[in-house]
Amino acid sequence: MNTQVEMSNMENFFNPSAVVVIGASNADFNLGATICKILKEDIAYPGQVFAVNRGGEAVHGAQGFKSLRDIEDPVDLAVIITPAAVVPGFVRDCGEKGIRNIVIESSGFSEQGDVGQRLQAEINESARHHRMRIIGPNCLGILDNHNRFCCLYGANQLVRKTMKKPGTVSYVIQSGGVGGLVVERLMEDLLGVNKMVCIGNKSDVDESDFIDYFDTDNTKVIGLYLENVQHGNKLMAAARRTKKPILAFKSGRSEAGSAAAMSHTAGMANNDAVFEGACRQAGIIRLQSAEELHSLPKMFTEMPLLPGKRIAVFTNSGAFGSIGADLLAETDLVMAGFSGETREKLSRLPGVFNAENPVDIGPALPQIYLQIYDILLSDNNVDGLLHIVGMWRDYVADVMSELTELCRRHRKPAALFSFNAMARVQAARADKNLPLFSTLEEAVRALVVSHQQFRYLNKKETVS
């Protein structure tokens, strides 16, 4: 594989200088029109936009043509959103015009039986012949918040909002619905989306190609939602090439679930145990829910990796100390046993109810919090913190802010949970840039996956 050529080819999906939307018109409910609108009106995409439709009419300011052949300017990306039957013809036209990157958003291919499969075969033939790279078919397309490019249809309002908060997490998503969930909920969380690709049937470009691409760009964490894996070895190889954390959620674990996935994006059911094994070997962190796609990345961007299993629990609610200990007992992490020095220092501090793990404090001043953090993070028996503190005073958010600094200095992470209203949690994320988790279960999971990534990278370095 000539990686350089491949990568420049991939770049055109995210940062094209001219794009044509084939099938965009001014008819009612035309989906292609929503893409012209987003590019020309909603997000100020800096490149050229053309529309191809029967009448050759302009669409939301995108210059209109009856045929690709009539466009004189060079075009580096085509988005096709027409009935399935005419897609193969347009793909050939693209090849002849020299367009090497195509997103086919139309459905009606392998996910819909024999006729669809024949259409798919025709497209594959053209793609091979012209060395084109294709995303889709049966997909929602691409969002790039940094390059300000987007060809997701019908998502204009959402995209306008999310572009205001470009981030460092990039996603490959085999479903529009899951993509919507991730983007909407991430906006209420700490981070923003960098790039998101909805790959649908993935007849050509798949999750592995994007893992390779995201390894080269400004992405910090890679999220995957998969319904099937067609090329397991390719996925494992790509995953092994990157040191960036890859978080993957896969549906179709059960028989009924995989039957449903089959009718959705046409993939063969995968044996779940095989996928599980592949993830373990290639250092892919397998997620337990779609929610984890947006909730967990902040642990990687805001905190050092968890270098060991021994966790100190710190709380201002005795109950949550106990619940936190219960949750840790269900993982491969353990409650840290403090050094004598730590216990002695803690017991001398006012407001400390329990100088053992979990450390439980009553109403206390900010400097007491900071002293405790320093004591705990300095203890060689402690690898990281589970921090369960209700924001009963405004300064609690400030001390958590200082805690994140301390964590970076000590190279030990803290997973933060506050037992407050979500509105308050969201405000603390926005105002103080705090990686606060929404539930205690999420915070514990964050420690687990952080240590999983640490172990994987460590082993990798030892081996290589």
Added chain:
Amino acid sequence: MNTQVEMSNMENFFNPSAVVVIGASNADFNLGATICKILKEDIAYPGQVFAVNRGGEAVHGAQGFKSLRDIEDPVDLAVIITPAAVVPGFVRDCGEKGIRNIVIESSGFSEQGDVGQRLQAEINESARHHRMRIIGPNCLGILDNHNRFCCLYGANQLVRKTMKKPGTVSYVIQSGGVGGLVVERLMEDLLGVNKMVCIGNKSDVDESDFIDYFDTDNTKVIGLYLENVQHGNKLMAAARRTKKPILAFKSGRSEAGSAAAMSHTAGMANNDAVFEGACRQAGIIRLQSAEELHSLPKMFTEMPLLPGKRIAVFTNSGAFGSIGADLLAETDLVMAGFSGETREKLSRLPGVFNAENPVDIGPALPQIYLQIYDILLSDNNVDGLLHIVGMWRDYVADVMSELTELCRRHRKPAALFSFNAMARVQAARADKNLPLFSTLEEAVRALVVSHQQFRYLNKKETVS
């Protein structure tokens, strides 16, 4: 047990006509003062409030006395929030004045070793002698949103807010922190709190007494957070007396967790398997997280109980149909197999991608949604719905509103999840009174616990 006497005694905890706060003063950081303030200034409690302190000074408008003996009016509830050492003396004074209901919020009793246990023994002696009922010690007290009574210390802001939304869920909580989580997050959810009691060390009145009491009042769902169970048979008997759903979360499942709980509220560690068995036999629904205390009750107040195991999944995202099927496969519920008639009717509707279970639709008009609901709920092979629909248009919230009506008519429940931002979900709850769950996992759990309650009540009726 003379239940009538006991109940009228319990009523004084929630609806006293005169209350004295022993230990409330105008000193800095005085906790009793926050209780006087809440009653006199924040929530317009209609009864009389007195304060007892060394100087006999008035506190936030509560008339002050040096001693209980100086209060001439009758008092039906005393709240004691003083250092532990002087609590037994005040309890005796209460007995002599004829006060039969006491809340001891002070800590420093059985949870803190020998000295504390001796103080506790003195209190128990007075309580027996004067037939007093005691909540606590080491507790946060009582909140009653309907009677507008509250003696939680330091929670003024929160209580002012929650009183605006009195509800039908009543809680017994062995921790202030968990109580805070439940109250704050419930405010962002559909329901409101009816009553909440934080019972601390529960030296006298315990969760079982409140289950009996909540069985007689306007409570619809009972929530428990427990760190220990001291009287297992009493709890089982009380649970068996009510038909109201009881949702219980218990910490101290693990060794480390139960050690932490011990230092918090002084209870002996319980064998987790024993508690599990007791719950099963007495129809107590055991929760998997503290979050479920606020997320699950709406399934009981807004929907009929799930009468069988066969679930129809309905979605406008193929991916979530598959994920929903996966989640159901992990429960004792099953994917319904539709009747031929249902499949035929569904396949005739425009916009239906999949007429099998999960039913997957594309962009469709409201009347199509309603037709599908009617078809699915009318199928004798379907006991309930898992409804996973993104609110891509405003009318989706309206059709969900009509769905809840249809559910009541068909006596089959739907668990609703929308893959949108939480702000949007919260708005739909508030504006349309929709019992929307925050995650798909919660929605599936709601179906599971709904059927659990159905089976329990059914068995009960068969036996009796």
